Amino acid sequence: MGRLSVVRWVGLASVLTGLSAAALAKAEDVALVVTGGTVVTMDGTRRVLSPGAVAIDGDRIVGVGTPDEIGRAFSSKHVIDATGKIVLPGLINTHGHAPMVLYRGLADDLALKEWLEKYIFPAEAKTVSPEMVRVGTRLAALEMIQSGTTTFADMYYFEEEIAKATKAAGLRAVLGQTIIRFPVPDAKTPEDELARTEAFIKAFKGDPLITPAVAPHSAYTLEKHTLLASRDLAAKHGVPLLIHLAETEDEVRTSQEQSGLTPTGYLESIGFWAPRTLAAHGVWVTDEDIAILKRRGVGVAHNPESNMKLASGTAPVPKYLAAGVALGLGTDGAASNNDLDMFEAMRQASFLHKLQSRDPRAVPAATALEMATLGGARALGMEREIGSIEVGKRADLIVVGMRRARQTPRYDALSHLVYATHGDDVETTIVNGQVLMHERKMLTLDEEAVLREAEAFAVRVRAAVGR
Amino acid sequence: MGRLSVVRWVGLASVLTGLSAAALAKAEDVALVVTGGTVVTMDGTRRVLSPGAVAIDGDRIVGVGTPDEIGRAFSSKHVIDATGKIVLPGLINTHGHAPMVLYRGLADDLALKEWLEKYIFPAEAKTVSPEMVRVGTRLAALEMIQSGTTTFADMYYFEEEIAKATKAAGLRAVLGQTIIRFPVPDAKTPEDELARTEAFIKAFKGDPLITPAVAPHSAYTLEKHTLLASRDLAAKHGVPLLIHLAETEDEVRTSQEQSGLTPTGYLESIGFWAPRTLAAHGVWVTDEDIAILKRRGVGVAHNPESNMKLASGTAPVPKYLAAGVALGLGTDGAASNNDLDMFEAMRQASFLHKLQSRDPRAVPAATALEMATLGGARALGMEREIGSIEVGKRADLIVVGMRRARQTPRYDALSHLVYATHGDDVETTIVNGQVLMHERKMLTLDEEAVLREAEAFAVRVRAAVGR
Numbered sequence: 001m002g003r004l005s006v007v008r009w010v011g012l013a014s015v016l017t018g019l020s021a022a023a024l025a026k027a028e029d030v031a032l033v034v035t036g037g038t039v040v041t042m043d044g045t046r047r048v049l050s051p052g053a054v055a056i057d058g059d060r061i062v063g064v065g066t067p068d069e070i071g072r073a074f075s076s077k078h079v080i081d082a083t084g085k086i087v088l089p090g091l092i093n094t095h096g097h098a099p100m101v102l103y104r105g106l107a108d109d110l111a112l113k114e115w116l117e118k119y120i121f122p123a124e125a126k127t128v129s130p131e132m133v134r135v136g137t138r139l140a141a142l143e144m145i146q147s148g149t150t151t152f153a154d155m156y157y158f159e160e161e162i163a164k165a166t167k168a169a170g171l172r173a174v175l176g177q178t179i180i181r182f183p184v185p186d187a188k189t190p191e192d193e194l195a196r197t198e199a200f201i202k203a204f205k206g207d208p209l210i211t212p213a214v215a216p217h218s219a220y221t222l223e224k225h226t227l228l229a230s231r232d233l234a235a236k237h238g239v240p241l242l243i244h245l246a247e248t249e250d251e252v253r254t255s256q257e258q259s260g261l262t263p264t265g266y267l268e269s270i271g272f273w274a275p276r277t278l279a280a281h282g283v284w285v286t287d288e289d290i291a292i293l294k295r296r297g298v299g300v301a302h303n304p305e306s307n308m309k310l311a312s313g314t315a316p317v318p319k320y321l322a323a324g325v326a327l328g329l330g331t332d333g334a335a336s337n338n339d340l341d342m343f344e345a346m347r348q349a350s351f352l353h354k355l356q357s358r359d360p361r362a363v364p365a366a367t368a369l370e371m372a373t374l375g376g377a378r379a380l381g382m383e384r385e386i387g388s389i390e391v392g393k394r395a396d397l398i399v400v401g402m403r404r405a406r407q408t409p410r411y412d413a414l415s416h417l418v419y420a421t422h423g424d425d426v427e428t429t430i431v432n433g434q435v436l437m438h439e440r441k442m443l444t445l446d447e448e449a450v451l452r453e454a455e456a457f458a459v460r461v462r463a464a465v466g467r
Numbered sequence: 468m469g470r471l472s473v474v475r476w477v478g479l480a481s482v483l484t485g486l487s488a489a490a491l492a493k494a495e496d497v498a499l500v501v502t503g504g505t506v507v508t509m510d511g512t513r514r515v516l517s518p519g520a521v522a523i524d525g526d527r528i529v530g531v532g533t534p535d536e537i538g539r540a541f542s543s544k545h546v547i548d549a550t551g552k553i554v555l556p557g558l559i560n561t562h563g564h565a566p567m568v569l570y571r572g573l574a575d576d577l578a579l580k581e582w583l584e585k586y587i588f589p590a591e592a593k594t595v596s597p598e599m600v601r602v603g604t605r606l607a608a609l610e611m612i613q614s615g616t617t618t619f620a621d622m623y624y625f626e627e628e629i630a631k632a633t634k635a636a637g638l639r640a641v642l643g644q645t646i647i648r649f650p651v652p653d654a655k656t657p658e659d660e661l662a663r664t665e666a667f668i669k670a671f672k673g674d675p676l677i678t679p680a681v682a683p684h685s686a687y688t689l690e691k692h693t694l695l696a697s698r699d700l701a702a703k704h705g706v707p708l709l710i711h712l713a714e715t716e717d718e719v720r721t722s723q724e725q726s727g728l729t730p731t732g733y734l735e736s737i738g739f740w741a742p743r744t745l746a747a748h749g750v751w752v753t754d755e756d757i758a759i760l761k762r763r764g765v766g767v768a769h770n771p772e773s774n775m776k777l778a779s780g781t782a783p784v785p786k787y788l789a790a791g792v793a794l795g796l797g798t799d800g801a802a803s804n805n806d807l808d809m810f811e812a813m814r815q816a817s818f819l820h821k822l823q824s825r826d827p828r829a830v831p832a833a834t835a836l837e838m839a840t841l842g843g844a845r846a847l848g849m850e851r852e853i854g855s856i857e858v859g860k861r862a863d864l865i866v867v868g869m870r871r872a873r874q875t876p877r878y879d880a881l882s883h884l885v886y887a888t889h890g891d892d893v894e895t896t897i898v899n900g901q902v903l904m905h906e907r908k909m910l911t912l913d914e915e916a917v918l919r920e921a922e923a924f925a926v927r928v929r930a931a932v933g934r
Contacts, residue, residue, distance in 0.1 A: 104875075105882035109817075109831035143872035308818035309886075311827040338886040339873040348818070350576075351775035355819075360778040364576035405610035406806040406890075408571075408918050409925030411934060415572035419776075419805040422889050423873075451875050458876030467878060 027075040030057035031433060035067045037082025037399060038413050042089050042374045042388035046366070048413065054087060056395040059208060059433040064389055080428060080438070082399045086413055088369075089388050090150025090172075090396035090431060091342040092376030095280040095301035095330030097156045098166075099136025101143065102127070102457055103335040106465065112248070112310060119465050120335060126464035128185035132457060133158040134165050139454040140340060141169035142445050147341045147423020150396040150431045151376070151386055153278060153301065153330070155215040155242050157186040160200055163210045170436045170444045172396060174278075174380055175204075176215025176242040179230055181222055190226040194233060201237045208432060211240065211382070218244040219263045219272075220251055227272050235274060240381055243267075245279035245300075248312050252284045264289035273298055276381040280330065282320070283313040290316070290323050299326040299379025302371065304348040306332030314356045317349065317363060328376030329368075341423035346372050350418055365418035399428035494542040497524035498900060502534045504549025504866060505880050509556050509841045509855035513833070515880065521554060523862040526675060526900040531856055547895060547905070549866045553880055555836075556855050557617025557639075557863035557898060558809040559843030562709075562747040562768035562797030564623045565633075566603025568610065569594075569924055570802040573932065579715075579777060586932050587802060593931035595652035599924060600625040601632050606921040607807060608636035609912050614808045614890020617863040617898045618843070618853055620745060620768065620797070622682040622709050624653040627667055630677045637903045637911045639863060641745075641847055642671075643682025643709040646697055648689055657693040661700060668704045675899060678707065678849070685711040686730045686739075687718055694739050702741060707848055710734075712746035712767075715779050719751045731756035740765055743848035747797065749787070750780040757783070757790050766793040766846025769838065771815040773799030784820045785829055795843030796835075808890035813839050817885055832885040866895035 032055075039052030041064060053070035055063030063070050107119035133156065144152060151172040154162060159177045166173045177200050178184060179193040187193040201212040216222050216230035234241045246252055246263045255263045264285055267273055273296035280301040282293070293300060302315050320327050329345045331337050346368040353363040377387025385394050402410060406420050429437040436444050499522075506519030508531060520537035522530035530537050574586035600623065611619060618639040621629060626644045633640045644667050645651060646660040654660040668679040683689050683697035701708045713719055713730045722730045731752055734740055740763035747768040749760070760767060769782050787794050796812045798804050813835040820830040844854025852861050867888060869877060874887050896904040903911050 102876065104873075104878075105886060106878045108879070108882045108886060109828055111826075111828060115827070139872060139875060146872055305818065308822040309827065311821045311825050311829070313825075314822065334873075338882065341873065351772065351815070352822075354778045355775040355781065358778050358780075359578075360582070360776065361576055361578060362778070403918065404891075405606060405613055405914070405918065406571075406801075406808065408606060408921050409569065409928070411571075411573045411925065411929065412575070415575045415805070419572060419575060422891060424871075424889060424891050447872070451870065451872065454875050458878065461876070462878065 027073060030055050030062055030074045030076050032056040032078045032080065032430075032435070033070060033074055033076045034080045034082050034087055034397070034399065035070060037085040037087040039064065039087045039389060040369070040413060040417070041390065042370065043390045050413070051083070052087065054389055054397065056430070056433050059394055061389060061391055061393050061395050064391055080399065085402055085427065086400045086417060087389070088148070088398050088400055088417070089373040090386070090398050090429065091148045091372050092328060092380070092387065093144065093149045093152040093330055093340065093342055094278060094299070094328030094376045094379050095303055095332055096152055096154055096340065097333035098140035098152065098154050098162060099128075099133045099156055100333035100335045101140045101340070102132060102136040102454060102461055104338045106335065106461060106467070108338070123461050123464045124185065127461050128157055130158050130161045133161040135453045135457045137162045137165035138169065138445065138450045140334070141166060141171050142442065142447060142450045143340045144171060145169065145429045145436045145442065145445070146426065146440070147343065148398040148400065148426035148429060149340065149342050150398065150429065151380070151382070153213075153242060153380060155217070157184055160203060163200070163204055163212075167207070167209050168444065170209070170431050170434050172209045172386070172394075172431055174211040174213050174240055174242070176213035176240075178215050178217055179222065179226060180217040181226075190222065194226070194229055198233060201239055205237060205239070213240040213242050215242040218251070219267055220254055224270050227267070227270060231272050231274050234276070241274060241277040243277065243279055245282050246284040246289070247281035249284050262286060262289050264292050268292045268296070278379055281307065281312070281315065283307055283315045285316065287319070290319055290325060294323045294325050299328060299381065301328050301330040301379060302349060303330045303332040303345075304352045305345060306336045308348070308352065310336050314352060317353045318357050321367065326375065326378035327371055328379035329371045342372050343417070343421050343423050346418045365414040368418045369414055395433040396431050398426050398430070401425045401427045494540060497522050497529055497541045497543050499523040499545045499547065499897075499902070500537060500541055500543045501547045501549050501554055501864070501866065502537060504552040504554040506531065506554040506856060507836070507880060507884070508857065509837065510857045517880070518550070519554065521856055521864065523897070523900050526861055528856060528858055528860050528862050531858055547866065552869055552894065553867045553884060554856070555615070555865050555867055555884070556840040557853070557865050557896065558615045558839050559795060559847070559854065560611065560616045560619040560797055560807065560809055561745060561766070561795030561843045561846050562770055562799055563619055563621055563807065564800035565607035565619065565621050565629060566595075566600045566623055567800035567802045568607045568807070569599060569603040569921060569928060571805045573802065573928060573934070575805070590928050590931050591652065594927050595624055597625050597628045600628040602920045602924045604629045604632035605636065605912065605917045607801070608633060608638050609909065609914060609917045610807045611638060612636065612896045612903045612909065612912070613893065613907070614810065615865040615867065615893035615896060616807065616809050617865065617896060618847070618849070620680075620709060620847060622684070624651055627670060630667070630671055630679075634674070634676050635911065637676070637898050637901050639676045639853070639861070639898055641678040641680050641707055641709070643680035643707075645682050645684055646689065646693060647684040648693075657689065661693070661696055665700060668706055672704060672706070680707040680709050682709040685718070686734055687721055691737050694734070694737060698739050698741050701743070708741060708744040710744065710746055712749050713751040713756070714748035716751050729753060729756050731759050735759045735763070745846055748774065748779070748782065750774055750782045752783065754786070757786055757792060761790045761792050766795060766848065768795050768797040768846060769816060770797045770799040770812075771819045772812060773803045775815070775819065777803050781819060781823045784816065785824050788834065793842065793845035794838055795846035796838045809839050810884070810888050810890050813885045832881040835885045836881055862900040863898050865893050865897070868892045868894045
């Protein structure tokens, strides 16, 4: 820590006071410098350095400034030249079910009931296993690293396997074992699930990459006592809570019939809402629901693509933003999207809310980008650690290529990031100071092996649903 | 023609009757065979050959069948191995303004009036010229070839320059000189514009790649006599008409105030509608309007991304489809989208109409794909020449890679094409029998030169709007 503090101080000094090279005893040697690109910091003043540079040492960002400032303050054997490219905080996918990439495109264009009952549930019943979760998470991690996601939130089964595969790939994640009323592949009862969750929390608490979480599925799939036990377990260990909320109109109708309350209001009435809770979807919410979520400090994961493809509805994003709710973006599982590309999630958030609010000024590029970075960090309660390129934060950042025909010419970096860029344009992905991909070459995963494993597993999925 | 007929007959014979190699005198030598991929034909029975093969000679498709059938009937020195990939009819972009790629991302997230008056109109007034149109079309052509578009419809200025640049790039296009009430960069009056249009038609009529068209801008920007003169000019030369229709609610309100009729109804009342007319947008239409468009055989270009980003509204696509209107997809100009990727247009059409109709079965993948291929051909009145992979049609087809993490595993080719594929996945683009890109290498355009030219021109655009 001593050395890190010194390095951080040198970085700060050179950037904040503009001390000349001569005034500093000596350029500090650090692990990595990324220099020459347009650095979109997402810091407190939303500074865009064009060109800029970032110095990284250990797992932290130790300097942010112009290439000259960083060049004077830091030296490194490893320098990534980002000239002409954009350097961005790593993207944060606040809602998904990583292993479900193995059901990607298995069935589409169906009514929700048929989709679930004829395809997704039978496939899950017959194929979810530690192996499936491992193979699926490796594929999802490959896709996320290749498209610039550095942190993801996940609710599925066998999360300890997801955690191991995520760590091996080098990604950061908030992982919650699903707790639900029905028997599931890794547990028979909610009590088993709570016990599994606590074991998982103990196993991974304090991990530099994995934040274990408690993930009660939803208000409509759990009894009151399990919801509260989930909340208490999260509070006991100081870990996040992840829950689905008000995804469909049916869910709200059922809630109204059963309790006379909206799902948000019901969870408020039983005292469920606690700080550091992430509610996924939040499509069908009233103004009062939004006020509750704001008051309780609940983060919301907006999943525009999944909500459109499943015809769930349109979350009132401009209202959430106006209310100051911590709002992140998510892809949801790839069975209902069908990819994990956060650039598409940004574009879709912007397009969707311009249309629905009938205002082309709604969710401008800067807002969409904030939702995918700092907003996601806030929604997960991790904004002191990730979400922006600032000295002292974890070194989670990406370098995005900007030389495609569809990105030419370039008048505005933020416009291109949201309206003309794909995950495939990401060239370098760095998490916790570790380079996971550089110039599209995977450094922590064997791409061909991951694809082959997934294809081999798909044979079993096909058999499970008779396709 | 004699030889072509023979070849076509051989192809047909081998496919339709399954004649053995011995029964055929000898495998016919052809220019190119694409073999081994999943061939999504979009033919009358929507046949998907997996694997399949396509034989090409001259500008035509001369054989479609299994790799064995094609291998027996045809031989070629040039064989493209599409194993593991998808072979698709080239995509048809039914509405756009190609040179406007030079204004891509110049201004976004603004109210329509401010966007037009502060940015787009000043930029156009100061920079549209034969040179701008040439540079912009080359950039647009590069982007389209790289993303699998083989035919595009265009309404802009100096269309003779667009035509030359399009031909040089090897793309197919339907090009209409804009006719509008105001002075424009290439003409002072609608009369001048009509004269320029006729000269353009005479110069390019019968061209193998360029279909000249007459492009009256819209009902609200033209007098009745110019609209009718446009229609008459198209009829005189047997060329298509291109027009904007009912893009915004304001346009319909103005029309109602002025004539008591919708734009569609007004154009019907003056006798404007003629066969082989393409109406772009068609967002704000009544059931009666749809009935008129169907009755008059008018095609519609649906532009979901532009309509969302500009907050124009949602075209009633399920109603158009139910009525049997010839419906194509378009990107609109890149100033309002911001790219020319037809895969995104497909995905957006599907997502948007599932959401708005509150039915996840709306616009399934197969329908989105049809709109981007055969539907577009029908909307342009070119379905006998393009839009599907069938013997006798022009050889316009693309080979799409399917080996990305986000495309793995693969249960359903159509699902992946619409829900998980980008333009960047296109590896080979063939138009009129000519290979324009193979394995992402451009064969008709110097990619670096095109990008450099565009960047150089952008300096002038920046100066024009003071950015």
